[in-house]
Amino acid sequence: MSGQPVVAEKGPKAIQVEAGKTYDWCTCRKSTNQPFCNGPHKGTSITPMAWPAEETKTVSFRECKHTGRASLCNGSHSNFLSADAPSVSRLSSGAGLR
Template sequence: MEKPVISQKSPIAVDVKKGETYYWCKCGKSSNQPFCDGAHKGTSFEPLAFTAEKDETVYLCACKHTKTPPFCDGTHNNL
């Protein structure tokens, strides 16, 4: 099983809008972190789609090892 690239060891704050769908990068190779730009092509990774439940600021995982994707759970502190 492939391991994702750690794009950074801290979360990325993103303002999301209720009802909009976002595509979180799971491979870590995207140049548009934390979102997918198609860089996973040729790997076993696929982006994770999620729809915002409300307008808010969320903290998306950038280390790609969270247990609560796409949200940061602090796992980066142990990498």
């Protein structure tokens, strides 16, 4: 895997999380279920980042991969974001959820 960030999306993905649940945020950048892990890191030393939801609310997970290892968006994508609007979805399949 390259040392350079792979952009999954140019902006954050807003997702409704549930209090008390832990979400596995993808750090290998190869998941087809961004921003959550669905296992493509297996066989490497890379592991997903556990993100525990402290309350039920909508949070913006980063997909630009330009914020270091932090899972939540900090606006770094604005440096290269065009007129595209951030993507918004709800976690419905349970993938990436512990």
